[in-house]
Amino acid sequence: MAIKSRKFYVVWKGATPGIYDNWEQCRAQVEGFEKPFYKSFDTEAEAKHAFAGNMWHYLKTKKQPLSADESGTGPVWESLSVDAACSGNPGMMEYQCVHTKTKKQIFHQGPFPDATNNIGEFLALVHVLAMLRKRKQKIPVYSDSRTAMAWVRNKKAKTLLKPTPRNTEVFELIARAEVWLKNNPVDIPILKWNTEKWGEIPADFGRKG
Numbered sequence: 001m002a003i004k005s006r007k008f009y010v011v012w013k014g015a016t017p018g019i020y021d022n023w024e025q026c027r028a029q030v031e032g033f034e035k036p037f038y039k040s041f042d043t044e045a046e047a048k049h050a051f052a053g054n055m056w057h058y059l060k061t062k063k064q065p066l067s068a069d070e071s072g073t074g075p076v077w078e079s080l081s082v083d084a085a086c087s088g089n090p091g092m093m094e095y096q097c098v099h100t101k102t103k104k105q106i107f108h109q110g111p112f113p114d115a116t117n118n119i120g121e122f123l124a125l126v127h128v129l130a131m132l133r134k135r136k137q138k139i140p141v142y143s144d145s146r147t148a149m150a151w152v153r154n155k156k157a158k159t160l161l162k163p164t165p166r167n168t169e170v171f172e173l174i175a176r177a178e179v180w181l182k183n184n185p186v187d188i189p190i191l192k193w194n195t196e197k198w199g200e201i202p203a204d205f206g207r208k209g
Helices: 022-028 044-053 057-058 117-135 145-155 168-181
Strands: 010-013 018-020 037-042 080-088 091-099 105-115 141-143 188-193
Touching: 010 022, 010 044, 010 057, 018 022, 018 044, 018 188, 022 037, 037 044, 037 057, 044 080, 080 117, 091 117, 105 117, 117 141, 117 145, 145 188
Parallel strands: 080 141, 141 188
Antiparallel strands: 010 018, 010 037, 080 091, 091 105
């Protein structure tokens, strides 16, 4: 069986620029990062030379930069995952964050009355982003909600939910989350969980079906 040659990966622009000696570490820096610049090299010496030089010289060569799904493997296990659950729409909503590989719970919030699943997914993402920024950590975060990811990118929860006396706390949390997003850069990779290939996200509450 042929031995797969070792690669070195230069990340000029990503969560944490640098040189990485395996794809999983490189992938954690670039997936979900807006317009990352990175490329693989056959030797460590080439990688060091490239990282110290002009990245455009290397990115304009015939050998194209890596695509984010080059490895075709599963998720980045050294990451966090968030999810929400809601009984009814609106209904009782809760959300949580777990370590992707071990499924150890990092935090849990709720239940909150008269809320929606999309709001829970949004609040979970902002909660984990604020937590990681406070801890000065930059590990990827998985979500299975494109809606919540878009709300985070736009720094606005575009919910159609109407305020009621029962969901005052939820709207207060939304307002706080939007203020945080406007005052803090989102420099942590937010990755889309591939439910079709990988099954339910590790933070799933297991209430489907």
